[in-house]
Amino acid sequence: MSDRVETFKYDDATVRKFAFATILWGLVATLVGFYLALMLVKPGLSFGRPELSFGRLRPLHTNAAIFAFAGNAIFAAIYYSSQRLLKARMWSDALSKFHFWGWQAIIVSAALTLPFGITQSKEYAELEWPIDVAIAVVWVAFAVNFFGTIAKRRERHLYVAIWFYIATIVTVAILHIFNNLVIPVNAFKSYGLYAGVQDAFMQWWYGHNAVAFFLTTPFLGLMYYFLPKAANRPVFSYRLSILHFWSLVFLYIWAGPHHLHYTALPEWASTLGMLFSVMLWMPSWGGMLNGLLTLRGAWNRVSEDPVLKFFVVGITFYGMATFEGPLLSIKSVNALSHYTDWTIAHVHSGALGWNGFMTFGMLYWLAPRIFQTKLWSKKLAEVHFWLGTIGILLYIVAIYAAGVTQGLMWRAFDETGRLAYPDFVETVVRIIPMYWVRALGGLLFVTGIVLAVVNLVMTWRQRPETYAEPEQEAPALGPDTLPEPQLVIPRYTTMADTGHRLRYFAAAAWHRFWERRPLLFTVWVVVAVLVASLFEMIPTFLIRSNVPSIASVKPYTPLELTGRDIYVSEGCYNCHSQMVRPIRAETERYGEYSKPGEFVYDHPFQWGSRRIGPDLHRVGGKYPHLWHVRHMEDPRAITPQSIMPAYAWLLRDDIAFDEIQRKVDVMAMLGVPYGDAVLHAESMARAQSSQIAAEIAKQGGPKNLDGKKIIALIAYLQRLGTDIKHAPPSEGGGPLRASEPNPENPKGPFAQAAQGTTHEAQ
Amino acid sequence: MTVSALPSDAPPAVASTPAQPVKGSAEMLAHEYDGIREYDNPLPGWWVKIFWGSFFFAIGYGFHYHFSGNGVSVHDAYEAEMADVRAEQARRALGENVTEEGLQKLTLDAKLMADAKGIFALRCTPCHGEHAQGVIGPNLTDGYWLHGQGTLMDIHHTVSEGVPAKGMPSWKMQLSPVQVRQVAAYIGSLRNTNAPGKAPEGVLAAPAP
Numbered sequence: 001m002s003d004r005v006e007t008f009k010y011d012d013a014t015v016r017k018f019a020f021a022t023i024l025w026g027l028v029a030t031l032v033g034f035y036l037a038l039m040l041v042k043p044g045l046s047f048g049r050p051e052l053s054f055g056r057l058r059p060l061h062t063n064a065a066i067f068a069f070a071g072n073a074i075f076a077a078i079y080y081s082s083q084r085l086l087k088a089r090m091w092s093d094a095l096s097k098f099h100f101w102g103w104q105a106i107i108v109s110a111a112l113t114l115p116f117g118i119t120q121s122k123e124y125a126e127l128e129w130p131i132d133v134a135i136a137v138v139w140v141a142f143a144v145n146f147f148g149t150i151a152k153r154r155e156r157h158l159y160v161a162i163w164f165y166i167a168t169i170v171t172v173a174i175l176h177i178f179n180n181l182v183i184p185v186n187a188f189k190s191y192g193l194y195a196g197v198q199d200a201f202m203q204w205w206y207g208h209n210a211v212a213f214f215l216t217t218p219f220l221g222l223m224y225y226f227l228p229k230a231a232n233r234p235v236f237s238y239r240l241s242i243l244h245f246w247s248l249v250f251l252y253i254w255a256g257p258h259h260l261h262y263t264a265l266p267e268w269a270s271t272l273g274m275l276f277s278v279m280l281w282m283p284s285w286g287g288m289l290n291g292l293l294t295l296r297g298a299w300n301r302v303s304e305d306p307v308l309k310f311f312v313v314g315i316t317f318y319g320m321a322t323f324e325g326p327l328l329s330i331k332s333v334n335a336l337s338h339y340t341d342w343t344i345a346h347v348h349s350g351a352l353g354w355n356g357f358m359t360f361g362m363l364y365w366l367a368p369r370i371f372q373t374k375l376w377s378k379k380l381a382e383v384h385f386w387l388g389t390i391g392i393l394l395y396i397v398a399i400y401a402a403g404v405t406q407g408l409m410w411r412a413f414d415e416t417g418r419l420a421y422p423d424f425v426e427t428v429v430r431i432i433p434m435y436w437v438r439a440l441g442g443l444l445f446v447t448g449i450v451l452a453v454v455n456l457v458m459t460w461r462q463r464p465e466t467y468a469e470p471e472q473e474a475p476a477l478g479p480d481t482l483p484e485p486q487l488v489i490p491r492y493t494t495m496a497d498t499g500h501r502l503r504y505f506a507a508a509a510w511h512r513f514w515e516r517r518p519l520l521f522t523v524w525v526v527v528a529v530l531v532a533s534l535f536e537m538i539p540t541f542l543i544r545s546n547v548p549s550i551a552s553v554k555p556y557t558p559l560e561l562t563g564r565d566i567y568v569s570e571g572c573y574n575c576h577s578q579m580v581r582p583i584r585a586e587t588e589r590y591g592e593y594s595k596p597g598e599f600v601y602d603h604p605f606q607w608g609s610r611r612i613g614p615d616l617h618r619v620g621g622k623y624p625h626l627w628h629v630r631h632m633e634d635p636r637a638i639t640p641q642s643i644m645p646a647y648a649w650l651l652r653d654d655i656a657f658d659e660i661q662r663k664v665d666v667m668a669m670l671g672v673p674y675g676d677a678v679l680h681a682e683s684m685a686r687a688q689s690s691q692i693a694a695e696i697a698k699q700g701g702p703k704n705l706d707g708k709k710i711i712a713l714i715a716y717l718q719r720l721g722t723d724i725k726h727a728p729p730s731e732g733g734g735p736l737r738a739s740e741p742n743p744e745n746p747k748g749p750f751a752q753a754a755q756g757t758t759h760e761a762q
Numbered sequence: 763m764t765v766s767a768l769p770s771d772a773p774p775a776v777a778s779t780p781a782q783p784v785k786g787s788a789e790m791l792a793h794e795y796d797g798i799r800e801y802d803n804p805l806p807g808w809w810v811k812i813f814w815g816s817f818f819f820a821i822g823y824g825f826h827y828h829f830s831g832n833g834v835s836v837h838d839a840y841e842a843e844m845a846d847v848r849a850e851q852a853r854r855a856l857g858e859n860v861t862e863e864g865l866q867k868l869t870l871d872a873k874l875m876a877d878a879k880g881i882f883a884l885r886c887t888p889c890h891g892e893h894a895q896g897v898i899g900p901n902l903t904d905g906y907w908l909h910g911q912g913t914l915m916d917i918h919h920t921v922s923e924g925v926p927a928k929g930m931p932s933w934k935m936q937l938s939p940v941q942v943r944q945v946a947a948y949i950g951s952l953r954n955t956n957a958p959g960k961a962p963e964g965v966l967a968a969p970a971p
Contacts, residue, residue: 081796084795087796155795157793159793159798225798228799229796229797234790234799234800235798235801236801236803237800237804238791238793238800238802239802239804240803240805241800243805247813262836267836267837270836271823271828272824275823276820278816279813281812282812285809289806293803326816416938418935418938419936422935422936582837582840584844584847587840587844622926622931623929624928626898627889637888
């Protein structure tokens with residue numbers, strides 16, 4: 001080690017900015033959530049405004065909670081703790097600034113696009129491609145800044161918090177890029193490279209690991225720094241850190257398919273998702289143990305320190321959520337829980353309890369340090385803690401009850417073998433009281449955040465005139481001259497040999513070596529993540545029998561494609577699934593279960609993850625056109641207790657016919673066999689629109705709908721799930737066999753679709 | 763290392779993690795990062811056991827369901843259950859014969875007809891109108907019929923099976939067999955009451971017997 005002592009200063013200005021952004025976006029995210037909760041009991045609250053409708057605002061809520069609130073929180077944590085753990089100022093002040101303002105600009109652009117229906121419709125990856133590019137650029141700038149800081153560090157070994165930050169930074173980059181590969185149609189619209197089953201697989205590989213590497217690993221890093229600091233206790237176990245870090249990084253990646261149990265995803269993938277989730281239980285609890293047991297000897301202080309209170313409850317929620325995760329991943333449990341509010345309760349115990357409370361604990365600990373004064377009111381922080389805790393409990397208990405109730409009602413049969421609750425809306429009406437309790441819990445949580453805003457702003461106001469920037473001193477790191485650990489095995493017996501190897505591993509000397517080789521360490525993280533990913537991806541994409549093709553499944557007509565884009569844009573997938581599972585209660589309610597081959601032209605897939613309303617995969621041909629017109633105009637005219645928003649603007653707004661040709665061209669580029677349609681997509685769309693409008697008029701509906709968005713949407717809905725009805729008997733009914741992919745259809749790709757429409761036209 | 767300037771009430775930034783170990787704790791490592799130190803406590807026994815347990819469970823489960831040949835796949839389990847259900851339904855159907863006379867008898871039972879009116883109001887009015895005068899679907903109060911001759915058996919068939927091509931849903935899964943008969947009888951009782959509404963469609967039925 002060199003003896004040359006260097007002086008430097010920490011950059012806390014960036015931390016202050018991130019801290020403010022955290023709490024302000026936290027307020028926005030939870031307020032939007034509260035509004036959405038009210039909308040579920042009072043659908044009129046969107047005031048007929050498209051921008052305020054549930055399907056468009058729900059992604060804003062989730063994105064704001066994850067990327068704005070939790071995102072800024074982990075950046076605040078990383079910028080504050082990394083500098084101190086590495087004994088170095090951040091590598092570049094310019095990149096720190098760019099990171100902060102770039103990230104805020106991304107959040108603002110999300111808030112300006114999602115309410116206007118500009119979305120990719122993949123959950124937590126809704127933002128359209130220009131914003132995705134911006135995210136990639138800002139993330140790379142952040143990575144360069146972070147690894148640059150590691151490169152000029154004055155601490156030989158990397159502390160466990162830094163390991164978690166490394167895993168976060170490299171994995172989020174991989175996930176973001178590979179889930180967002182698209183071909184743009186224009187600046188606000190794109191089609192993804194993947195379709196159907198593969199798209200679903202990639203999306204939940206991303207979606208689940210966004211939870212893992214955006215909401216778990218960076219927060220564990222946060223915990224490993226701020227908890228021992230606040231408790232003033234040593235970390236419980238170094239070897240537990242090593243074990244649970246590597247097992248989390250390696251095992252998490254596999255677990256994504258547990259979001260797709262009983263779907264058209266091949267069963268082997270579903271099984272892998274379940275088993276790796278079960279194996280994740282202890283690695284996750286390793287983090288919880290290292291958190292809670294670090295408090296040994298400091299428990300007496302928990303009762304008087306709001307920071308520790310937040311941390312203890314936050315870590316406890318982490319333990320609960322990571323027990324519940326493996327439980328929900330078990331197929332038979334998932335058959336009940338999936339599509340219900342149980343999932344919503346699960347994510348909120350994680351997001352409000354773990355992410356929220358760890359963030360609040362960190363902010364209250366940071367406030368006196370970054371603003372260099374006393375916390376304005378410790379009492380207010382205590383009140384925040386209790387409001388938040390009671391709020392979360394009210395929220396999740398109510399929503400667990402709602403989820404289990406609805407799940408049981410969906411699958412209940414009466415003694416004559418019919419569904420006990422054949423009307424979907426019955427199962428909605430039953431849980432409305434729980435929705436009120438949820439809204440109350442949410443209100444308490446939001447109130448807590450308001451108190452935090454007040455507390456932090458008041459603390460900031462009593463800051464010193466100028467912030468002190470104390471000089472830090474640390475010896476520069478010379479070349480690494482520490483000896484590489486050697487495994488010395490005396491030549492005795494096999495027993496002794498094995499014993500030595502075990503001791504070597506247990507002592508973790510090899511890991512200590514990795515900790516001073518950041519590049520080597522990062523490479524191993526990337527290897528762990530990629531190996532696990534490719535094990536599932538390669539077969540999903542390459543084995544043809546995973547998606548047996550169905551000859552009667554044809555591409556959407558240009559008008560149906562347009563209608564599908566309206567479905568995507570309105571965020572219908574937020575409340576409606578398109579995936580009938582092979583479960584009796586579902587096939588009785590909705591019709592034949594969904595087959596993998598039915599989705600081969602679905603860029604992107606629309607399987608959904610929650611049934612606030614019924615599944616729509618077999619809705620095609622179920623109701624007359626006029627039913628849809630009246631239902632979209634006012635759902636309560638058809639079903640008085642419906643909580644669906646009215647979509648009256650679809651009857652007023654015009655279809656953008658001029659964009660259709662370009663859309664079909666991009667689809668053709670993606671390999672959808674459009675045949676002649678690529679030459680005259682627009683005129684085909686106009687013709688089909690006139691035909692459907694005429695049919696509606698004939699059924700006694702409004703006569704002025706030709707060319708309106710509702711027509712395109714109806715065209716799409718009437719097509720949904722109908723293609724297999726035209727299949728020859730050998731293909732339609734029973735289990736499907738793999739057949740030759742996609743033989744050219746002599747009658748042209750739209751033969752079936754046209755047939756479908758004429759059959760509608762009485 | 764210098765001590766950073768901190769408010770007097772805040773804990774000092776530098777290493778004051780107590781040196782004396784907690785009772786029962788293993789050695790404190792020499793590691794120190796910004797004042798944070800680490801123990802090297804052994805892993806809790808139950809933690810290790812459950813970790814290995816989940817690992818072996820995964821191997822056993824994967825082998826059983828995907829390699830042993832004994833595991834029942836999701837789709838096979840579904841097909842088996844549906845076969846049972848069909849068998850049960852077939853057994854039940856044997857005891858349920860619907861006849862014109864039987865339905866006619868129902869129309870005379872005022873209580874049953876009042877119930878049926880409630881079912882009609884809930885299920886049928888969105889398409890057929892509050893007074894069965896026809897909205898999306900046809901007027902049910904005239905003497906004209908689109909499907910069959912307007913006998914109670916014809917109506918029963920339309921209600922039970924639906925006319926999917928015209929948008930009339932099949933109600934046999936949503937209503938019990940008894941309810942389907944009640945509604946058919948109720949609709950039959952509306953024949954030729956001629957509520958003002960949609961123009962007649964279909965063929966004029968022979969006068970009721």
